[in-house]
Amino acid sequence: MENFVYSVPTKIYFGKGQLDRVGMIAAEYGKKALLVYGGGSIKRNGIYDRVKELLEEEGVLLEELSGVEPNPRIETVRKGAAICKEKGIDVVLAVGGGSTIDCAKVVAAGACYDGDAWDLVLNSRKIKKALPVVTVLTLAATGSEMDPTAVISNLETNDKLGTKNEHMRPVASILDPTYTETVNAWHTGAGTADIMSHILESYFSNAEGYMQDRMAEGLLKTCIEFGVRALKDPKDYEARANLMWASSWAINDFLKLGKPVVWSVHPMEHELSAYYDITHGAGLAILTPHWMRHVLSDRTVEKFKTYAVQVWGISAELPAYEAAELGIEKTAEYFKALGMPATLKEVGIGEEKLALMAEKAAGRLAGAYVELSKEEVEQIFKDAL
């Protein structure tokens, strides 16, 4: 286990009815809040009205940034940062899924930065301060509610980049699983695939971390148990609750501290959604099994066998390659059971830009579990066509 500093101070209010505390929580951080949200579903399900009412009760004034995109764009971040500066916002309140929260984080950092907010995406070290971010989570997927990371898209440059800074980690997050009961099957499946991918990215690393790996297996089993259960019965509270809590722990640093890792599948998928604006979790579900098959080798086979045995219950008696391959097949089958596509064609991606996207992705794989050349990434893309 390598040295690390663990600090995850985000306070989590978990369970039914926790939204009632939002006014009190926001008021801890100031008198003026910027409410950040997406396409308006929070207006249909009543959360919007309730949040306004609760903030009013506590005397917190409200500005709004609405229309945050599924892959949040830098233009929207700029708009939010400008409102913060102009109106003297004290606290940024994100209500939504990972996209909304990611946007809110960079808005909060941009509010404390003199230049253009895109600078903070290109270079996270420029973030020296941020307004406090409070979140109300409505989709279990990205884990943004408890982590210091945001992914922002720039359609002008076809960039979709992550930026990470402790100042952006939410100070408090409200996780009420009942809000995810109305999430449709597609986004429930994609969200679960995203959570599983976060765990797998940490799990397959070259650093030793026994405890971290056992915890990762526990979280994977949780996703596997409840992802399909949530599809079967969208109002299954235990399923929604376990997926929501797993989403936070998949990526809040706990799994990877002590065993540093460079992610593999996310950088590849980010190219797909930067160029084609596809659903992130769907892209991960398509690519993951192909990545696994590609990197399976004498060096990695024992780890893949452990994965197969511990996570999928494959018999430990089997030869390593056989067990490993069964584990990979189980992974692919499970993503299909989540309603995810299995090929790039299904999401409208052809051969045209594969080489270009492969080159960009390969540039971010130095130090990954298996380093891949642009040719290898392109091969994985082709396998996934």
Added chain:
Amino acid sequence: MENFVYSVPTKIYFGKGQLDRVGMIAAEYGKKALLVYGGGSIKRNGIYDRVKELLEEEGVLLEELSGVEPNPRIETVRKGAAICKEKGIDVVLAVGGGSTIDCAKVVAAGACYDGDAWDLVLNSRKIKKALPVVTVLTLAATGSEMDPTAVISNLETNDKLGTKNEHMRPVASILDPTYTETVNAWHTGAGTADIMSHILESYFSNAEGYMQDRMAEGLLKTCIEFGVRALKDPKDYEARANLMWASSWAINDFLKLGKPVVWSVHPMEHELSAYYDITHGAGLAILTPHWMRHVLSDRTVEKFKTYAVQVWGISAELPAYEAAELGIEKTAEYFKALGMPATLKEVGIGEEKLALMAEKAAGRLAGAYVELSKEEVEQIFKDAL
């Protein structure tokens, strides 16, 4: 999963050489520190001198409270609280294992309380404030380095009681596994048994918490893998590191939030060590298998089977009782492999006070996984003789 609020802000500095930061960390909280430690082993291994040097470099003045007992006594707490008040201490720095840290916590609370510190043990609600507590951990066992709990003994009244308050949760803890390489076999074994018991106390509860249980299994596997490895080779860094990090997570709230539980074996063991001053982990190792056998029933057998299959690798094909009993036997065997005693006689406990201790323990089992009458607790004690 039930509603909960998760807030574990303790900052952890984990790994070799992290002690170098102690001066800087203490200085964040003030100019006067109270150094709390036990029997002087930190003087022999050089930590004491190094801490003094590092604090001096940062201009932090030092008072001392030494001689904290293995089961820390209220007299020592009172002494520490008095020093804090008299000298205007800003931060309490505990260097040692769980006993030292527990003592430091109540000293820190007592420093901010006008009455007698024992009040704060009897009624944790009286703790309205505490000095910040920083810890340097030298023994992986109690998890006190990341939790809000302290257990204090009062030999006058034969009480050994826990008190819990968020104000006492350490603000920062330094976890350098190399400091535990000199821990002898007895305390390594007892520490591992203590960690495992903390996990088991959360695992066997009547509330549903699928994710929590999978995480608990991961931590148990970690203890099982590395407890005997640390005995075999005390300088096995991976073993010491995994045990240390597992000790924190066994009890820092993560496992039990969402699935509230009243502990079973700890209240029974606390009577043993209150009356006989035995090593806490040894008492837990003796009692746990007997408690398991006693509470195994048609209601609990499926959970014990899951435990046997997931943690001990017992075949899921076996009938429930058979698998459950094998899991319990594995548990008993493992505690023996840790060098722990298997009977009360081995630690000098006879029949004399069993009824008295059983009565006190049974009074704390309302709401436990299986509620036990004083006769049942006495029977478990007798089975363990």
